[in-house]
Amino acid sequence: MAEQTQFEELGRQFSAVGAVHRDLRRVLPHDCPSGSAAVLTLLGRYGDMRMSKLAELLSVDMSVTSRSVAHVVDRGWIERSPDPADKRSRILRLTPAGQAMVDDLARRTTDLLAERLGDWTDDEVAQLIRLMARLKDSFGDCRPPHARPPHPSQSATAAAAAPAPTSAPVLEATATRTSA
Amino acid sequence: MAEQTQFEELGRQFSAVGAVHRDLRRVLPHDCPSGSAAVLTLLGRYGDMRMSKLAELLSVDMSVTSRSVAHVVDRGWIERSPDPADKRSRILRLTPAGQAMVDDLARRTTDLLAERLGDWTDDEVAQLIRLMARLKDSFGDCRPPHARPPHPSQSATAAAAAPAPTSAPVLEATATRTSA
DNA sequence: TATTGTTATACTCTATAACTATA
DNA sequence: TATAGTTATAGAGTATAACAATA
Numbered sequence: 001m002a003e004q005t006q007f008e009e010l011g012r013q014f015s016a017v018g019a020v021h022r023d024l025r026r027v028l029p030h031d032c033p034s035g036s037a038a039v040l041t042l043l044g045r046y047g048d049m050r051m052s053k054l055a056e057l058l059s060v061d062m063s064v065t066s067r068s069v070a071h072v073v074d075r076g077w078i079e080r081s082p083d084p085a086d087k088r089s090r091i092l093r094l095t096p097a098g099q100a101m102v103d104d105l106a107r108r109t110t111d112l113l114a115e116r117l118g119d120w121t122d123d124e125v126a127q128l129i130r131l132m133a134r135l136k137d138s139f140g141d142c143r144p145p146h147a148r149p150p151h152p153s154q155s156a157t158a159a160a161a162a163p164a165p166t167s168a169p170v171l172e173a174t175a176t177r178t179s180a
Numbered sequence: 181m182a183e184q185t186q187f188e189e190l191g192r193q194f195s196a197v198g199a200v201h202r203d204l205r206r207v208l209p210h211d212c213p214s215g216s217a218a219v220l221t222l223l224g225r226y227g228d229m230r231m232s233k234l235a236e237l238l239s240v241d242m243s244v245t246s247r248s249v250a251h252v253v254d255r256g257w258i259e260r261s262p263d264p265a266d267k268r269s270r271i272l273r274l275t276p277a278g279q280a281m282v283d284d285l286a287r288r289t290t291d292l293l294a295e296r297l298g299d300w301t302d303d304e305v306a307q308l309i310r311l312m313a314r315l316k317d318s319f320g321d322c323r324p325p326h327a328r329p330p331h332p333s334q335s336a337t338a339a340a341a342a343p344a345p346t347s348a349p350v351l352e353a354t355a356t357r358t359s360a
Numbered sequence: 361t362a363t364t365g366t367t368a369t370a371c372t373c374t375a376t377a378a379c380t381a382t383a
Numbered sequence: 384t385a386t387a388g389t390t391a392t393a394g395a396g397t398a399t400a401a402c403a404a405t406a
Contacts (some may be wrong), residue, residue, distance in 0.1 A: 004290055006305045007297070011289035012225070013309055015218050016202050016316035019239035021194050022374080033395060038195050045192070051365060059199035064397055066366055088364040088405045095260035116318050117187070125186045128311040129193055135308065136196035138296050142203040144398060149363095164270040169206055202397080231388060244374060246389055268382045268387040306369060324375060329386095 027108045029101075031075065035068040037105050040077060041095070044102035048093045049081065059142040077101050195213045207288045209281075211255065215248040217285050220257060223281035230263065239322040263289070280307050 025034045032040075042057050043049070049057075055065040069092065072078050077098030082091035094102065117125065141148050205214045212220075223229070229237075235245040249272065252258050257278030263269035274282065297305065297351050321328050 001246065003302060004294070005300065007290040007293040008286050010293055010305060010309050010312075011204065011286070012221060013203060013312040013316075014197070015221075015238075017194075017312055019322040020238070020315055020319045021198060023319055024191065024194060025374095026324070035396065041192060041195075049377080052363090058195075059202070060396085061398060062365065063367080063399080068396090070366085083364095086406075090365075106188050106191070110187040113187040113190055114184070116320075117315075120314075120318070122183060122186065124188060124311070124314075127307065128315065129186065130188055131308040131311065132190075132193040133198055133298075134304075135200055135297075136193075138300070139200045139203055140296075142199040144206070146399075147293065151314060175213060205397095215373065232386090241375060243376080243390080246383085248373090250389085263387095266383075266387080268380095270388075326376075330405065 019119075024109060024112060027112050028105065029108075032101065035064075036072045036077075037077075039065075039068050039072050040098055040102050041105060043078060043092060043094050044099065048091050050089050050091060052089075054092060055147070056141070056143070061144055061147045072098070095159070200299060204289060204292060207292050208285065209288075212281065212285070213251075215244075216252045216255075216257075217246050219245075219252050220278055220282050221285060223272060223274050224244050224279065229272060230269050232234070232269075234272060236321070236323070241324055241327040252278070 026035055028034060028090055038058055039054065042054060046057065051065055051069065053061060054069070055062040057067055058068075069078070069080070073080060078092050078094055080090040080092055083091050137141075153155075183328070208214060208217055219234065222234060226237065231245055231249065233347070235242040238245055238248075245261055249260070253260060255277075256275055258272050258274055260270040260272055263271050285300075334360060
């Protein structure tokens with residue numbers, strides 16, 4: 001196990017990274033705040049899914065997710081269709097305009113990172129990605145206590161660690177869990 | 181230079197780390213939100229300083245800093261004394277109660293990290309710290325455009341990269357720059 | 361009775377702009 | 384005229400709780 005002083009220092013570094021995150025937010029389109037961008041990006045990466053699964057991937061309460069999704073729906077970037085398997089549920093799906101926005105967001109973020117990290121080696125970036133992913137993994141479900149389900153979901157981490165599938169495994173996984 | 185797809189992936193990882201950051205916020209005392217915690221932690225690390233220097237270290241606009249500082253002053257954790265060298269300015273200093281809070285904050289953060297990252301090696305934590313610091317360094321001054329000074333400050337990065345000095349070099353550096 | 365999702369409320373963070381006091 | 388700092392206002396993120404509809 002690492003030393004105490006290291007953890008202290010690591011804690012401080014989070015604020016620094018927060019500043020970088022704010023900087024990244026500034027390159028987003030005016031009508032697409034970071035909450036909306038996160039919704040679109042996750043839908044683009046994991047495909048159609050339900051609100052509850054999206055909330056899990058976002059690591060926030062579903063009420064937060066609901067508001068973000070409503071914003072994105074208003075702009076025509078995603079559509080909510082009823083889930084035939086569960087009438088309480090709704091399936092979220094990117095529209096063509098939404099997919100275009102996903103592409104635009106990726107381009108903006110990538111451009112800024114490429115500009116700022118122009119002198120980083122391929123390996124350094126890969127290492128940072130790996131350690132950040134491991135960090136998230138070590139923390140597990142980061143949602144507020146009351147939003148965490150009693151049955152620790154086994155599909156969440158697996159989906160989040162997947163190498164960007166193009167189909168809709170997340171949706172299927174959720175449907176499976178319901179009947180388990 | 182790293183590949184495009186890497187930057188895209190790195191961009192996504194920021195949201196994941198944001199979730200971890202939210203989790204860390206939850207262990208803070210009820211009357212010490214993350215903005216106040218950041219103020220106290222920086223004062224504890226770099227010693228007495230002026231508002232403008234604190235804003236620079238926080239990477240936010242001074243108006244944000246001002247409000248956070250006011251909150252912390254209200255609770256008696258820091259005090260603002262007039263700067264004898266510049267009557268517009270005020271020097272911020274931790275009170276004994278503030279120092280106690282700094283210690284408490286460090287303990288809480290360290291405990292949570294030690295619990296979650298219990299299986300990380302010393303070297304892995306060190307690598308993550310190093311890469312996060314480099315990331316911040318590559319981004320430079322992350323404050324909103326209008327808050328950035330015309331003269332790119334040379335003391336900011338140096339101070340932020342310092343290995344936790346106990347005296348007040350930040351304050352001195354600022355005073356020096358004024359007369360330069 | 362439990363779960364899915366929405367809405368209402370409140371608090372924090374952040375940015376912009378207007379303002380005061382001093383350099 | 385420019386700078387240090389404060390205050391006002393607005394927008395976004397997040398959490399809690401109350402609620403409706405369905406399982």
